[in-house]
Amino acid sequence: MEKYNIDKIRADFPILKREVNGKPLVYLDNGATTQKPNAVINSIAHYYTDMNSNVHRGVHYLSQISTDAFEVTRKKLQSFINAPEDKQVIITKGTTDSINLVATCYGRAFIHAGDEIIISAMEHHSNIVPWQMLCDEKGCKIRVIPMNDKGELDMDAYQNLINERTKLVAVTYVSNALGTINPVKEIISIAHKHGAVVLIDAAQAVQHIQVDVQDLDVDFLVFSGHKMYGPTGVGVLYGKEDLLNAMPPYQGGGDMIKEVTFEKTTYNELPFKFEAGTPNIEAGICLNEAIDYINSIGLKNIEAYEHELLEYALEKLSQIPGMKFIGTADQKCSVISFIIEGTHPYDVGVILDKLGIAVRTGHHCAQPVMDRFGIPGTIRASLALYNTKEEIDILVAGIQRAVNMLV
Structure with missing residues (x-):
């Protein structure tokens, strides 16, 4: 090198x-959070001194330049994970928010009583608790891929766990507690053969190794800005377009609507359907600098x-x-x-x-x-x-x- x-x-x-x-x-x-380079720190001050305005809503100059900068980050994220289109990149509050979004929206529409969700024995609580909450609500069941004494997933056990009742597999790319890099491409391939969708928690991966959502053929991928030298309070949900379009929105409010009457509301297009309310604009814009920093090295x-x-x-x-x-x-x-x-x-x-x-x-x-x-x-x-x-x-x-x- x-x-x-x-x-x-x-x-x-x-x-x-x-x-x-x-x-x-x-x-x-x-693993808890990374420190921030000067480029990110300075961009925070630059946003508030030169750009501060709400995004996606105003015709005035500051709103336009803030919106443009926010959307530059979305495009940068698209390239960073090799997503097919930038509208498949949903800006969230973080990994936890992204997982809860999928558990709520995909779970509400496509998980039913008697269905099964597979997770692994090495998951962060953020990739356990939302699925438990969904199962309590829906009457579905969680099954767990065990691991060996080295902290590696038992792939034979995974093959035996997955079946026609499996609707979703949610596993971490890199364990935050062990450092294990899981064979996620193989996990995804096996799940798809059984008709299940896959969510990969890449919070501990994207800052260390190249992640390519198209190569992985992953359905959902989530990560956080603050673990990749960016600000806190911002994260990413990538999803396949057909799944995102089929899912109901996570929250109701401004920006996620197309038309509102007291009788009916129609929802906005991707990605805005899942981005209700004013986002963490500063963090979204400044995440761009963190991506540039990683790419520069x-x-x-x-x-x-x-x-x-x-x-x-x-x-x-x-x-x-x-x-x-x-x-x-x-x-x-x-x-x-x-x-x-x-x-x-x-x-x-x-x-x-x-x-x-x-x-x-x-x-x-x-x-x-x-x-x-x-x-x-x-x-x-x-x-x-x-x-x-x-x-x-x-x-x-x-x-x-x-x-x-x-x-």
């Missing part, structure tokens, strides 16, 4: 220059760099006495989840924080994963394009210090 200029990249993220508890910040909680370069960093981290961490990795899949990216014999994850996390090291501890909104491994939680170090081997060394030294204090 071309030379990966990590110093230049780190200089783009002002928060990486700050100290925490008198120590240089080592930010390894990127190149996802292939990012993937190669992060993989090298992951391998380095696993090697160094494995030398710590009592270290046990949770999630050792052959195909893995971005996330290292572990426990240390004789310690509680929370206690280790608190000591690391005193050293300026930000990691996540707990069940990571994936409590069934922890139950599968018989543990209350893990310590999770999640990587991004700006992390370094030097930071990994600091993490290792910090954990060793925590072990010396706790064991």
Whole structure:
């Protein structure tokens, strides 16, 4: 790959220059949210100082330029995931909102009593609870693809679970708790052979690996802006056009209508049918800068760099006495989840924080994963394009210090 200029990249993220508890910040909680480059930060100020206006509604100049900028992001997202048309890109509040949209709209129209929904044993709560709510309402059933001790899905079990009653399969592309990269293309192909539609949660994927919705032949794909160096409060739902057209809208209000009378309302065309009310305009516009930033480095370069960093981290961490990795899949990216014999994850996390090291501890909104491994939680170090081997060394030294204090 071309030379990966990590110093230049780190200089783009002002928060990486700050100290925490008198120590240089080592930010390894990127699975929760990523830090923002100057391009994104500056674009937020630019929106409010030069463009601020509501979108899709006004004939005046500011409304027009805000609308144009908002729609540029939609087109940029279309290209980013290789969607056939930009109208298939629905701007939402985030991954959770996107999943709930599908559960509500597709579920309301096409899921019935006795139907089955398949999810996996490694899902984030956001890809469990909406389907449970739907099943409670509709009288349908959830079935779960199990995983092995390495944190890999049992594909033979999946083949046995899916049947003519299966109407939808919803799985994560990359596990936020384990880092496992799931064989989603195979999962989608098997589901389609049984007439089921597939939703892929790509919240932990799009910032690390190339995602192509046409190559995957996925029916729905969802992700969040804040995990890909963009603002919070904005996300994406991609859907196949025929499915989106067939689904009733999620919410009623402004922008999602074509004509309203007291007797009847007709709905707007895609994508606006699913975008009721004033959106998070600032975040939608500024997400464009995050996409440009990722593209400027190149996802292939990012993937190669992060993989090298992951391998380095696993090697160094494995030398710590009592270290046990949770999630050792052959195909893995971005996330290292572990426990240390004789310690509680929370206690280790608190000591690391005193050293300026930000990691996540707990069940990571994936409590069934922890139950599968018989543990209350893990310590999770999640990587991004700006992390370094030097930071990994600091993490290792910090954990060793925590072990010396706790064991």
